[in-house]
Amino acid sequence: MTYNFNKEIYDYGHKFGVPISLNDTLTFLCDTINKHGCKQVLEIGTAIGYGSISISQNTCAEHIDTLEIDPERIKVAKDFLTKNNVKNVTIFEGNAINYLKTCTKKYDFVYMDGPKGQYPNYLPYILNLLNPNGILIADNLNFHGMVTGKIPITAGCRAMVKGLKKYIDLITTDKNLSTQILQIGDGLGVTIKK
Ligand SMILES: C[S@@+](CC[C@H](N)C(=O)[O-])C[C@H]1O[C@@H](n2cnc3c(N)ncnc32)[C@H](O)[C@@H]1O
Known part of the structure; x- marks a missing residue:
């Protein structure tokens, strides 16, 4: 399926060096949400709203909650939401x-794209928030080749790579989960809560 992803947000991300999702990744996310009819979506890591706005504009999702720590990115994301008349994000x-620990809402689909080293710590909270048969997709499981050993791990990335390896181990060994690692974008972990 070909989707319309917002070129202005894409260009802004590239111009100002904001890490935004790859279009191949977003295409897979949108396909999955539409195929499974996911209505309530949670994204960890908003950045400037490229992922959440893409999901809002191209899927059957009714509402997208998204979490972001950086105030400057939040401001830009809010401006893009207003400019694009997006009401369900x-x-x-x-x-x-803090959100993951206190949230009582349930989700059909979670896109984990926040701090890479925290993925294993976030996992139990996310599984609590997921409905049965809910889908969790985690981005950057290859971490540009550092997780797979294709390129050497640089000093500043050690903790992130360690966290990602632990996360992969957790999602592939838990018998209550069904997981596939897909070579889409920078590596996606697709986990279904049984
Ligand atoms: C890869 S970007 C997200 C890209 C976005 N999902 C998209 O589709 O374009 C990761 C974001 O996670 C945010 N982040 C990092 N640590 C965080 C934390 N502890 N809580 C919330 N957001 C965090 C970063 O500021 C960054 O904007």
């Missing part, structure tokens, strides 16, 4: 862990 400001 709510940004929760602050450290994602």
Whole structure:
């Protein structure tokens, strides 16, 4: 399926060096949400709203909650939401862990795209928020080749790579989960809560 992803947000991300999702990744996310009819979506890591606005404009999702810690990115994301008349995205400001620990809402689909080293710590909270048969997709499981050993791990990335390896181990060994690692974008972990 070919989707319309917002070129202005894409260009802004590239111009100002904001890490935004790859279009191949977003295409897979939108396909999955539409195929499974996911209505309530949670995204960890809003950045400037490229992912949440893409999901809002191209899927059957009714509402997208998204978590972001960086106030400047939140401001830009809010401006893009207003400019594009997107009404079904709510940004929760602050450290994602606070939301994950206190949230009582249930989700059909979670897109984990926040701090990579925290994925294993976030996992139990996310599984609590997911409905049965809910889908969790985690981005950057290859971490540009550092997780797979294709390129050497640089000093500043050690903790992130360690966290991602632990996360992969957790999602592939838990018998209550069904997981596939897909070579789409920078590596996607697709986990279904049984
Ligand atoms: C890869 S970007 C998200 C891209 C976005 N999902 C998209 O589709 O374009 C990751 C974001 O996570 C945010 N982040 C990092 N640590 C966080 C935390 N502890 N809580 C919430 N957001 C965090 C970063 O500020 C960054 O904007």
